Amino acid sequence: MQASNTPRAYGWVARFFHWTIAVLILAAIGLGLYAGSLPTGAQDQMQAVFRAFSIHKTVGVAVLVLALLRILWTLTQRKPRPLHPGRRLESFVAEAVHWALWIGMVIMPLTGWLLHSAAPGGFSRILWPLGQRLPGVPEDAALAERFAHFHETGWWVLAGLILLHVAGAVKHALIDRDGTMSRMAGHPDRAPEPPPARPALLSHLLAALAALAIWGATAVLAVPGADEDAVAPAVTAPVASGWAVEQGTLAIEVVQAGSPISGRFGAWDAAIDYDPEEQAGHVTVNIDIASLELGSVSDSAKGPDFLNAPAHPTATFDADILAEGAGPVARGTLTIAGKSVPAELPFDLVIAGDTATAKGRMQVDRRDFGVGSGYADESTVGFAVGISFDLTAKRQ
Ligand code: HEM
Ligand code: HEM
Numbered sequence: 001m002q003a004s005n006t007p008r009a010y011g012w013v014a015r016f017f018h019w020t021i022a023v024l025i026l027a028a029i030g031l032g033l034y035a036g037s038l039p040t041g042a043q044d045q046m047q048a049v050f051r052a053f054s055i056h057k058t059v060g061v062a063v064l065v066l067a068l069l070r071i072l073w074t075l076t077q078r079k080p081r082p083l084h085p086g087r088r089l090e091s092f093v094a095e096a097v098h099w100a101l102w103i104g105m106v107i108m109p110l111t112g113w114l115l116h117s118a119a120p121g122g123f124s125r126i127l128w129p130l131g132q133r134l135p136g137v138p139e140d141a142a143l144a145e146r147f148a149h150f151h152e153t154g155w156w157v158l159a160g161l162i163l164l165h166v167a168g169a170v171k172h173a174l175i176d177r178d179g180t181m182s183r184m185a186g187h188p189d190r191a192p193e194p195p196p197a198r199p200a201l202l203s204h205l206l207a208a209l210a211a212l213a214i215w216g217a218t219a220v221l222a223v224p225g226a227d228e229d230a231v232a233p234a235v236t237a238p239v240a241s242g243w244a245v246e247q248g249t250l251a252i253e254v255v256q257a258g259s260p261i262s263g264r265f266g267a268w269d270a271a272i273d274y275d276p277e278e279q280a281g282h283v284t285v286n287i288d289i290a291s292l293e294l295g296s297v298s299d300s301a302k303g304p305d306f307l308n309a310p311a312h313p314t315a316t317f318d319a320d321i322l323a324e325g326a327g328p329v330a331r332g333t334l335t336i337a338g339k340s341v342p343a344e345l346p347f348d349l350v351i352a353g354d355t356a357t358a359k360g361r362m363q364v365d366r367r368d369f370g371v372g373s374g375y376a377d378e379s380t381v382g383f384a385v386g387i388s389f390d391l392t393a394k395r396q
Contacts, residue, residue, distance in 0.1 A: 002188075005077045009188030014077065017070035018184060021105060024063045025162070028109075029155055031056035040257070040297055046380045049257045050124035057116060058127040064109035071102070081194035083178055092207055097165050099211030104158040107215060111154060115147035116258065119382075124258045141253040141386045142361070144260040146223070153222040157214065242281070243272040243356060248391025250287065254366075255382035256297065263294030263301070272393060276351050279323035283330055287315040306372050306381075312337045319345065330360075336369040345387075359390035 004011040010018070035052035039045050082091055116126070117137035126132055137143075172180035179191035248270075253262045267288035274281030289309040294301045302309040319332025327348060334343035347360025365383050366372050375381050 005080055006188065007078070007081045008193060009080055009183035009191050011077070012186070013073055014070075015184060015186055017066060017073065021063055021066050021070065024059050024066070025105065025108075025158070028056060028059045028063060029159060031059060032155065040300075046257055050379070053124040053258060054127050057112065057124065060109040060112045061126055061128055063105060064113065067102075067105040067109070071106075080183055080191075081196070083180060083192065083194050085195060085198065085200075088203070092203055093164075094168055095204065095207035096210040096214075097161055097168070099208045100161050100214045101158075101165060103211055103215050104154070104161060108151065108154050108158055111147045111151045115144050115151055115260070118144035118147060119255045119258055119260050141255060141260050141363075141382075141384065142388075144255070145253060145262055148260055150219060150222040154215075154218055157218045161214075242396055243274060243393040244396055245270050245272070245391050245393045248389060250285075250389045251387075252292075252294070253386035253388070254294075255378070255384070257380065261295055261297070263292055263298070265289075265291050266293060267291035270391070270393075274321055274356070279321075279328065281321040283317070283319055283321055283332075285317040287317075289313055289315055305374055306366075308337055317343065317345070319343070334364065336364075337371050339369045341368045347389075354395040356393045356395070357391070358393070359388070361386060361388035363387070 002009075002011045003013050005014055031052060035049060035056050038049045038052060040049055084091065113126075113134055114137055117133040118140050169181055169184075172178055182188065182190035250265045250268050251262055252264075253260055255261075265287050268291070269286050271284045272281065273283075289302060289307050290313060292298060292302055292307070292309075301307055304311075307315075315334070315336045317330070317332065317334050319330035321328055321330050324346070327346060330345040330347065332343065333340045335341075341364070343362060343364065345360050345362040347358050349356060349358045363384050363386050366381070366385050367383055372381050
């Protein structure tokens with residue numbers, strides 16, 4: 001058996017990498033979707049989710065390791081010559097898809113691993129003898145969520161590329177019957193001797209650029225829109241204040257089973273008094289706990305194990321707005337589930353005429369509020385909870 005490629009066919013090393021990685025990628029997609037579709041809430045259900053994600057992650061890391069080895073091997077190899085150098089457009093598309101698959105087989109597991117590394121708190125482990133977290137990646141729920149967005153958008157792109165690629169291979173096998181499959185399937189004797197190829201550097205370069213553009217567009221698509229879901233908050237009670245909130249979002253981020261999830265409160269109000277000259281003021285925020293939307297775990301988050309909306313329907317943040325060196329900060333008391341804890345929310349503020357835009361984020365520990373006290377470790381739900389807001393307010 002020939003290990004290296006020949007002008008006529010792929011050697012066994014390239015074929016081994018191709019088919020092993022193909023099977024593992026398809027398995028990773030299936031496992032990722034399966035793990036995400038499992039019911040959550042009860043401890044035994046969560047154990048099943050952890051197991052499925054652990055296998056998903058391990059398969060994904062195996063793809064990354066094999067893909068890097070495959071790239072090193074391919075750099076030492078010459079590609080078999082194109083069978084139809086005259087079919088320029090077809091060859092170009094096939095090559096652009098190959099390039100995009102090369103990028104995809106690295107970037108998908110890498111973003112998965114980055115998301116796993118940045119997610120604070122407990123997570124389903126990679127069943128791998130080596131390290132768990134990638135070095136140098138800070139634990140940061142917001143960062144983890146960005147990688148998660150890419151990972152969740154990227155798999156669609158990768159799946160689309162695989163479909164195109166397989167459709168091309170099937171066309172060669174069934175319509176052209178030209179031996180393209182044979183030379184990747186390990187029957188080089190069935191592949192015809194390809195015509196001598198002319199070097200086509202420009203076309204290789206353009207194909208690589210097209211592939212980069214595909215993944216660049218994916219990265220852009222995966223950025224959550226700044227104004228996504230920015231709606232006027234449903235005001236829970238009329239408030240008298242110096243500034244009236246016109247629109248805004250109030251969001252939370254938690255890590256559940258190692259994956260960052262985020263949610264929003266649909267109903268809250270903020271009574272804001274703020275004097276721009278003095279750079280001082282006061283804010284009182286009332287939040288309707290029952291209005292929380294947190295994906296598939298909304299009900300359990302609002303239930304007795306966690307925020308307990310029936311017993312504690314409203315959370316409040318009552319704070320003075322002060323000018324600090326780095327910018328304004330709201331310092332006061334946050335009351336969740338009936339427990340009050342000192343809290344500090346730094347934020348950015350821009351005032352143009354009578355319009356103020358502000359956004360900020362703070363992190364709290366759910367244990368300080370007795371939320372999820374039955375979940376004493378982080379394996380199901382992380383301790384850290386990010387609370388962020390952005391809003392636009394008009395001077396009254
Ligand atoms: C599922 C993930 C898959 C990935 C990531 C993938 C990736 C690739 C890449 C990067 C190449 C270029 C190889 C090189 O130049 O060294 C290639 C070639 C090839 N793949 Fe796949 N592939 C996948 C699945 C499949 C499947 C399911 C089939 C068949 C039904 C297939 C058939 C082929 C064939 C026939 C070639 C050779 C094309 C040629 O000689 O120009 N691939 N694949
Ligand atoms: C070839 C490699 C990989 C592919 C094709 C892949 C694909 C997927 C898919 C299809 C999902 C489900 C997305 C959804 O429900 O919208 C998913 C989720 C996830 N994957 Fe991967 N994955 C890969 C590698 C990895 C690796 C290496 C890790 C970590 C070490 C990882 C961590 C995760 C996590 C934590 C989730 C849940 C993310 C979330 O929904 O927020 N993945 N992946």
